Amino acid sequence: xxxxxxxxxxxxxxxxxxxxxxxxxxxxxxxxxxxxxxxxxxxxxxxxxxxxxxxxxxxxxxxxxxxxxxxxxxxxxxxxxxxxxxxxxxxxxxxxxxxxxxxxxxxxxxxxxxxxxxxxxxxxxxxxxxxxxxxx
Amino acid sequence: xxxxxxxxxxxxxxxxxxxxxxxxxxxxxxxxxxxxxxxxxxxxxxxxxxxxxxxxxxxxxxxxxxxxxxxxxxxxxxxxxxxxxxxxxxxxxxxxxxxxxxxxxxxxxxxxxxxxxxxxxxxxxxxxx
Numbered sequence: 170x171x172x173x174x175x176x177x178x179x180x181x182x183x184x185x186x187x188x189x190x191x192x193x194x195x196x197x198x199x200x201x202x203x204x205x206x207x208x209x210x211x212x213x214x215x216x217x218x219x220x221x222x223x224x225x226x227x228x229x230x231x232x233x234x235x236x237x238x239x240x241x242x243x244x245x246x247x248x249x250x251x252x253x254x255x256x257x258x259x260x261x262x263x264x265x266x267x268x269x270x271x272x273x274x275x276x277x278x279x280x281x282x283x284x285x286x287x288x289x290x291x292x293x294x295x296x297x298x299x300x301x302x303x304x305x
Numbered sequence: 306x307x308x309x310x311x312x313x314x315x316x317x318x319x320x321x322x323x324x325x326x327x328x329x330x331x332x333x334x335x336x337x338x339x340x341x342x343x344x345x346x347x348x349x350x351x352x353x354x355x356x357x358x359x360x361x362x363x364x365x366x367x368x369x370x371x372x373x374x375x376x377x378x379x380x381x382x383x384x385x386x387x388x389x390x391x392x393x394x395x396x397x398x399x400x401x402x403x404x405x406x407x408x409x410x411x412x413x414x415x416x417x418x419x420x421x422x423x424x425x426x427x428x429x430x431x432x433x434x
Contacts, residue, residue: 183327208390215361277398
């Protein structure tokens with residue numbers, strides 16, 4: 170089966186966020202996701218891409234198709250060199266925001282995906298990984 | 306800069322979002338619409354999102370803001386055409402859009418606005434009398 174190789178996309182403008190959504194959509198279609206699963210993954214990608222832009226001062230996302238046995242999934246790794254997140258537990262709470270948003274981005278992205286991990290060093294940046302698997 | 310067109314239909318303004326909006330475009334729509342409500346004395350705002358493949362927290366907030374601002378300016382907002390997968394995702398994201406009235410399609414949305422405009426007129430008529 171043809172599979173798009175992993176790609177890294179820049180996130181430095183609102184248009185880039187739109188491009189990330191489109192790339193993630195294509196990748197989810199290719200992995201055989203249902204429409205609801207595609208929608209959840211693209212929405213999570215949109216939240217995190219916006220965070221990378223607005224809070225991280227821009228960065229990039231690595232978009233990959235992943236395999237575990239015969240399961241297929243899509244993994245996204247967002248990376249920025251921004252100020253970092255001093256209190257991750259608090260940032261994950263719904264309604265907590267330092268910007269003008271609703272504070273649903275991080276917690277929402279976590280709920281919409283199967284795997285979630287976050288590493289952040291104040292002053293150095295943030296790396297967030299999400300993955301969603303095709304239901305078998 | 307590109308803009309989302311706003312059409313006037315009787316007492317209502319009709320917006321069909323057909324592109325994957327970046328955030329600035331969404332903010333421009335919010336501003337344009339607010340101006341247009343005042344200019345046209347519209348009583349209703351109908352937003353058709355049937356082309357939208359996702360509604361994330363930013364677009365959700367835009368819809369909530371539009372509904373709140375319209376209400377203050379004496380217009381009712383109805384959002385129509387949300388795809389089922391989008392509705393499922395929105396709820397899981399944590400956005401219930403509690404301030405926004407919804408209808409399944411444009412026809413039902415226009416009927417809802419018509420009814421509300423009529424009942425508002427009825428009420429103000431009684432008050433005046």
